[in-house]
Amino acid sequence: MHFSFSEEQQMIRATAEAFLAEKSTSAAVRRAMVTERGYDPQLWQSICEDMYWQAMTIPEAHGGLGLGYVELVATLEQMGRYLLCAPFYASVCLATNALLVAASEEQKARYLPQLAAGTTGTLAYTGASGRWDCSAVEALARPEGDNFRISGRYRYVPDGHTAGLLVVAARSAGSAGDAGISLFVLPAETAGVRRQWLPTMDQTRKQAQLQFEDVLVPGDNLLGEFGQGGPALAKIIDLATVAIAADQVGGAQQALDSTVAYLQERVQFGRVIASYQALKHKAADMMVKAEAARSAVYYAACIADEALAGNPLGEELAEAASIAKAYCSDAYFFNAGCGIQLHGGVGFTAEYDIQLYFKRAKSTETFLGNGAWHRERLARALLDREAEVVA
Amino acid sequence: MKLSFSEEDERFRREVADWLAANLGGEFEQIRFRGGPGDEHSFVEERKAWERKLHEGGWTGLGWPRQHGGRGASIEQQVIFNEEYARAGGPGRMGHIGETLTGPTLIAFGSEAQQARYLPGILRGEDLWCQGYSEPSAGSDLANVRTKARFDGASGQWRLTGQKVWTSLAHESRYCFAIARTDPESVGHKGLGFFLLAMDQPGITVRPIEQLTGTCEFNEVFFDEAVCGADDIVGEPGQGWQVAMGLLGFERGVSTLGQQMLFQNEFNEVLRIARENGAARDPAIRQRIADAHVGLRIMRFNSMRMLSGGGDDGSLGREAMIYKLYWASWHRNLGKLAMDVLGAESEILDGAPYELNRLQSLFLFTRADTIYGGTNQIQRNIIAERALGMPREPRG
Numbered sequence: 001m002h003f004s005f006s007e008e009q010q011m012i013r014a015t016a017e018a019f020l021a022e023k024s025t026s027a028a029v030r031r032a033m034v035t036e037r038g039y040d041p042q043l044w045q046s047i048c049e050d051m052y053w054q055a056m057t058i059p060e061a062h063g064g065l066g067l068g069y070v071e072l073v074a075t076l077e078q079m080g081r082y083l084l085c086a087p088f089y090a091s092v093c094l095a096t097n098a099l100l101v102a103a104s105e106e107q108k109a110r111y112l113p114q115l116a117a118g119t120t121g122t123l124a125y126t127g128a129s130g131r132w133d134c135s136a137v138e139a140l141a142r143p144e145g146d147n148f149r150i151s152g153r154y155r156y157v158p159d160g161h162t163a164g165l166l167v168v169a170a171r172s173a174g175s176a177g178d179a180g181i182s183l184f185v186l187p188a189e190t191a192g193v194r195r196q197w198l199p200t201m202d203q204t205r206k207q208a209q210l211q212f213e214d215v216l217v218p219g220d221n222l223l224g225e226f227g228q229g230g231p232a233l234a235k236i237i238d239l240a241t242v243a244i245a246a247d248q249v250g251g252a253q254q255a256l257d258s259t260v261a262y263l264q265e266r267v268q269f270g271r272v273i274a275s276y277q278a279l280k281h282k283a284a285d286m287m288v289k290a291e292a293a294r295s296a297v298y299y300a301a302c303i304a305d306e307a308l309a310g311n312p313l314g315e316e317l318a319e320a321a322s323i324a325k326a327y328c329s330d331a332y333f334f335n336a337g338c339g340i341q342l343h344g345g346v347g348f349t350a351e352y353d354i355q356l357y358f359k360r361a362k363s364t365e366t367f368l369g370n371g372a373w374h375r376e377r378l379a380r381a382l383l384d385r386e387a388e389v390v391a
Numbered sequence: 392m393k394l395s396f397s398e399e400d401e402r403f404r405r406e407v408a409d410w411l412a413a414n415l416g417g418e419f420e421q422i423r424f425r426g427g428p429g430d431e432h433s434f435v436e437e438r439k440a441w442e443r444k445l446h447e448g449g450w451t452g453l454g455w456p457r458q459h460g461g462r463g464a465s466i467e468q469q470v471i472f473n474e475e476y477a478r479a480g481g482p483g484r485m486g487h488i489g490e491t492l493t494g495p496t497l498i499a500f501g502s503e504a505q506q507a508r509y510l511p512g513i514l515r516g517e518d519l520w521c522q523g524y525s526e527p528s529a530g531s532d533l534a535n536v537r538t539k540a541r542f543d544g545a546s547g548q549w550r551l552t553g554q555k556v557w558t559s560l561a562h563e564s565r566y567c568f569a570i571a572r573t574d575p576e577s578v579g580h581k582g583l584g585f586f587l588l589a590m591d592q593p594g595i596t597v598r599p600i601e602q603l604t605g606t607c608e609f610n611e612v613f614f615d616e617a618v619c620g621a622d623d624i625v626g627e628p629g630q631g632w633q634v635a636m637g638l639l640g641f642e643r644g645v646s647t648l649g650q651q652m653l654f655q656n657e658f659n660e661v662l663r664i665a666r667e668n669g670a671a672r673d674p675a676i677r678q679r680i681a682d683a684h685v686g687l688r689i690m691r692f693n694s695m696r697m698l699s700g701g702g703d704d705g706s707l708g709r710e711a712m713i714y715k716l717y718w719a720s721w722h723r724n725l726g727k728l729a730m731d732v733l734g735a736e737s738e739i740l741d742g743a744p745y746e747l748n749r750l751q752s753l754f755l756f757t758r759a760d761t762i763y764g765g766t767n768q769i770q771r772n773i774i775a776e777r778a779l780g781m782p783r784e785p786r787g
Contacts, residue, residue, distance in 0.1 A: 001393060001394060001395065001396050001400075001467060001695065001698075001699070002392060002393045002699050003392055003393075003394070003692070003695035003696050003698070003699040004392065004696060004699040004700055005392065006392070009392070070392050256779075260779050260780075260781065263781065264780075264781070271782075272782060274781040274782055275781065275782040275783070275784065275785070277772070277784060279781075280771065280772065280775035280776070280779075280781050281768065281771040281772075281775065283774075283775050283779055283781065284716070284770070284771035284772075284774035284775045284779070285771070287709065287713065287774055287778060287779060288713045288716060288717055288774070291693070291709050291710050291713050292689045292693060292713070292717065294710075295689055295692035295693045295695075295696055295710060296685075296688075296689045296692060298392065298692065298696070299394075299688075299692040299695070301392075302392050302393075302394050303394075306394075313394065313395075323684075323685045323688050323689065326681070326682075326685050327685055327689060372678060374681075375677070375678050375681035375682055375685070376674075376677060376678070376681065378681040378684055378685065379671075379677035379678070379680055379681040382662060382680060382681065382684055383662065383665060383666060383671040383677065383680065384671070
């Protein structure tokens, strides 16, 4: 057992930190976040050409680096720390993962090199129910000869208005829950797909609504078997959940670090306020949250690797993802909320960055299910399974 | 990062499990899952016998170097042993203070004569030890020790006078290690000595402290010209603080996964009751049960990080600094959750005058977890000052 970063993984993290510290500055984030696109195309180009992060988890056979989830979360943690505005999460943690989990070898050979070359992507599956598991799928799919037709509305789609490639989930009429679900891949510029940017409270993570009106999708674009995509979608969601939790760890850490830095500067009653126990104890609680959140994400990342490799330990993925998301969501929100409080008046201004972390804490908390959602999912596994057997 | 243990370690795990399965039965069946925190007063004689049994099996001094009679087990193997021990329901260890604190301290700081005199008895599971650190006016402020040690040239002995408090197992122990002031003019962590004393002597009186549980795990220990030999001081007079602090670093978290297995046993009991009595249908209880599960799993992941070497630069990792605050708070919350899952039944005792059931005992005893070994407030000071670099409070 060795539960810490290898030298190579430490290097990947350090490289990510150095790059983002230079490129994803407060000024750069603020410039990007007020645009509808939500990111600086030059920065994305630099990420794709200089860092090759978009290809991080794509197998070498398809033009990628073939790295695993531990390397991915190490990078995501830094992205969360620097509030990166980029289509990285949607392209890598949604679209690429969806293809890695659900696509045939032929489909991988066709689409993964596009993503490795910097085409952006995303996953659309949620309707307006506010649920985050397979039951969130509301759009309908029906076969038409060798092809398919999809109709319906997707909300809360990360970078959905700018993505080049869409992976979408739709269900057969009359199905419910995780039954009857099919996954498709299609270019965003397909006839009948209407995309609309949804302005968001957290401006660093863009969301969109996609309206599908009887969209014709060729049969070759079906991922897996028609109507049998539920388990694959569940796995894709769990992998995405681990990844967003990594962003939260970085944010929770930075909310702590920037707050402590401020407390070390600010003088009241003739002392730096960092010397007051009331504030030190709050900062200590914030560190406990950040460290525990980090442990949860690193563990979930190891499990994600096992799941992607099809190993038995991978069966823990749903549990590990829920543990990470439940804890990290609450930790990030706690740290960002305390961060504003400990900054005092300036914490409430637009000028200080802590407000950006507070908003990202809330948006990432909601996305893919908040703490209560994931705890209930865990409670079902802990409390109901045996009860059903007994009944 | 790698989650699995090596094949060699897995073989070791089977060896431990097999030995426990073969030996933790018969006369020892009754002490399975007993004698843990809050239950340390039960089955004392049987648990002493169990210590000797562990020695026969070669399981004492697991992490000690071989030249000192230990097994020289790796950190991983120590973790595995503790985990399997707890899984099998191994009773609370009577010899843990000697094995995890006295032994490593003497190996690191003791003279050869001290090692030869004291280590074998610890390994045999015969010599139990207690710890004389806290005093009435030296709790969180441990360096404020007032017990005095005076070297009596006439008899060639050290003589200690003062009072220790919160001393676990003092009434069962053969020896005590204690810090006392060798320089009567000194204050704070200077001028202290680290002493080894036999408990059975006229100069030592042990008085049990009745706790809010109605039981007496802790004691007051009075030294009135208590004696020990000239060579029963570890290190030089004045170095006691360094020895005492070195000792606190020895545990290194190897027992943490075992501790978590005990917590898991307690949590499973709460789960079982929640399913049986219908509390599992209450949405608020469901949230808290899931939260406890999340907290316990993450405790394990924290430990795995801690055991894998801590900070990238080899320093004590941040995950090690948060450990006490984290587990103590979690455990205290579990006690409260257990009562809320039990509902109205939580008030009803097993019997008069004050026979607590296991979960009631958990509920009450965990109020001590966030106090002993450094209160939550002291832990937060340590984290803020050492990990976050925030200034110390001005001292009075």
